[in-house]
Amino acid sequence: MMKQMEEELMVVDEYAYGVLLDGYCQVGKMDDAIRIQDEMLKMGLKMNLYVCNSLMNGYCELGQTHEAERVLMCMANWNIKPDSFSYNILLDGYCRVGHMSKAFKLCDEMLQEGIEPSRVTYNTLLKGLCRAGAYKDALNLWNVMLKRGVIPDEVGCTTLLGVFFKMEDVEGALRFWKCILSRGFSKNRIVFNTMINGLCKSEKLDEAKEIFGKMEELGCLPDGRTYRILIDGYCKIGKIEEAFKLKDKMEAEAIIPSIEMYNSLISGVFKSRKLSKVGDLLTEMCSRGVAPNLVTYGALITGWCDAGNLNKAFHLFFEMTGKGFAANIVICSKIVSCLYRLGMIGEANVLLQKMVVKDPVFAHTCLDCLKTDIRCLNIQKIANMLDKSAKKFSLPNNVVYNIAIVGLCKSGNVDDARKFFTVLLQQGFKPDNFTYSTLIHGYAVSGNVNEAFSLRDEMLKVGIKPNIVTYNALIKGLCKSGNLDRAQRLFNKLPLKGLAPDVITYNTLIDGYRKAGKTCEASSLLEKMIEAGVSPSVASEKGDEGKVMKVLDAEGHVKCEDMKKITDLHDMMCIRYPSIDIITQEQMDLTVSSHDKMSDNACFISEAVC
Structure with missing residues (x-):
């Protein structure tokens, strides 16, 4: 479009360039944004405040605060004075990456430039402190904001409500809630939803229901999110009847249940052991055209595993994967735990190995932490992190720890895995x-x-x-x-x-003899394997080691005098295991005869035989 404007001799001014540059910044294409800036300067146009703020915002969105700092410093060279928006952009960038000391230093610079911190400034700092876990500092900042006459908005109120709940100070949250109402937020649905959500997560459902009633009383109508939060709260404590009553009330107000609400209800009926309602919910979802998602399948599989019905769990697992959903760590771990509980240790171990090989998101997160902390052997930190992950994903600790130990061993850090294991034992790990x-x-x-x-x-x-x-x-x-x-x-x-001994046992020892050039011992063991009824068709290892018929010498050939032995073994396999894909005696003879002219009278055995 810019080129078309130039071709039609239309004037392309700073505003047009600024809009295009801002568009690139919003989508994170900073190289293109800089290209437009250079083009604008070549056209003899000057940098302006809008362009500078767009560049700073683009860099901060990408976490590149050092580049945003550079733009702020260059503004002086361009004779552009930063405004409150400029400072707030960089302030938000600092808070996002956790550089709170730089954020407060920037506030001091603002004051020195005669720019008073605005409500946006305080809200940004409040969020940054909460993200950093500095809850007491956030409360102190709130008081400073009020003393300076800054009137809080819904963003600041909901942020501080979150602070109280993260500090597990429910009483403090309730006191602050009354303060919020007195400030005129009696009809703000976002504030109500934040309060109800905090109470539900704290398992204070009676107080949450009271706030819900107050909401209606004050004329602030609840929306689908309000109902979903409260229903989810009841489901998590097993009060499924209360959850269904709220669902009926919601539907009477013409609010259609979302997939998230159905997921909560499914988890709730399993928790309260109302298994007959599971089918009713799925039928209702189907009739309303609500398709199950990964969370739905996770709730169903988890529920049936907890109920001990592994058949239904596996049926849903295959249905889920058949629809293109990839099983996450929570789903796999639940099935593993169920298998352990039912005494199916072998099956559980196989699935656990596959979880590590697949490297799902959670396992990847765990192993990333292990790779970082193992450099300084901060084993205690690793153990604490895994404990938090186990709680977050509702997984048994033994599954989480086993994933971590497998990850360390697979990455070659066996000694570190041993040290980690020792620390876990000291913490009571079984x-x-x-x-x-x-x-x-x-x-x-x-x-x-x-x-x-x-x-x-x-x-x-x-x-x-x-x-x-x-x-x-x-x-x-x-x-x-x-x-x-x-x-x-x-x-x-x-x-x-x-x-x-299983096929892996035989394969391992046979391969050991083969590599050592002990063909007779390998051949003898293979014969024993066949006589024991262990099918050599089962490949237990990747690559050549899994081929149990490799009774060859170190060079991969069998000398002519050993051919009688190999032929006898081949015939025995054809008799005992007719289903195995082995070439016939006639084919084998043809293969041998075709190699009669090889040096040292060595005969090559076809890979099909091996």
Whole structure:
């Protein structure tokens, strides 16, 4: 459009450039904004206050307060005097990034320039102090604001109400509430909703209902948000009948329930054990065209898990993923916890591993904190953070801690995971088989087999019986360190411990023999595996290690004199496991004959056989 204006010989002034530059700033395209600024200056036009304020606002929105400071300093060179809006923009930028000392210093500069802090200035500072957790300072600032004759608005009132509730001072909030009413906010719905929300979160439902009644009495009609807040409060304490009464009242006033309200009601009926109402709510949602979202599925899955109905939980889980929703950490953790509770430890461990591999948002947040704090080994800080995360997401601590330990081991910080584990034990953490197996596997993979066995002994001392997963990790560590004799002895002891080797156990030991060039031992073990009824078609590891037919020497070939043995094993597999995709004896003979001319009389076995 600017080019079109120039082509039509229309005058492009500072205002036109300023509007275009401000548009780029609002969408965060600061490079384009600077390009427009440069173009404007080349045209002989001067910088103005509107352009400077737009640039400062754009930088502050992106958190780049240093760039906004630069613009403020340059204003003096352009003979532009900042106004209260200029200072408030930078002030808000400081408060957003937590630089409160810079914010108050800027206020002093404002006063020196003869600009009195406005209501916007105080509201910005109040929000910044609340965000920083400086609640007492926020109260002091409020008093300073009143002494200076600044009349508060709804933004300041709701911010300070939040301060009282964050300080868990409900009585203080109620006293302040009466003060707000006396200041003429008796018909301000936002202030009412803030007060009701704070009381509901503090589980003061009687007081919240009283405020709700006062709201109607004063002629301030409640909206959908008001009803949703109060209904959600009743649902969280299990008073589902009160919640449904409010829903009926709301619908009588022609306010349609939102998806958020239905989600609250679903959680409420599970909490109050009114399971028959779940279907009624879903039917009602469907009839009104309200589609379930991720939160809905989370509430349903969580509810059925808590009720012990894992079949319904899994049905909803697959329905959810089928509709394109990705399961979050809360949903996965609930299913894991339910599996643990029902004694399905193996299934729980598999899902827990997948949670870490998928790296959902919560796990990513946890591991980000771990990566930051582990540099200075601030283990206590990590533990405290995870405790807060567990409460925030309503997850059992053992699930959260296990995710963290797996994350540390996977990132190669096994020693740090061990230190973290020690701190958790001191805090009363009750580790399970999965916790120990994760650490044992971490040490085994890193080559520290002695520490892996020490953890196994520690398990036994605290009464946790190692399972086959634990011993698989130990055998893998022994094979990796070249201690095959000890690995074989441990393998032979498994039946005495009441454990049967699985496909991973066999694969690990076979692969160990193969890499050591002990083809006969590998072949013998493979034969045992088949005789034991363990199907070699199950791949337990990624890559080549998962192929149990790799009874080859270190170069990946079998010498001609071993071909009889391999052929016998192949025939045995075809008889015992006809469903496995193995090439026929005729195909194998053809493969061998085609490689008869290879040097050293070595015959190559097709990858299909392997």
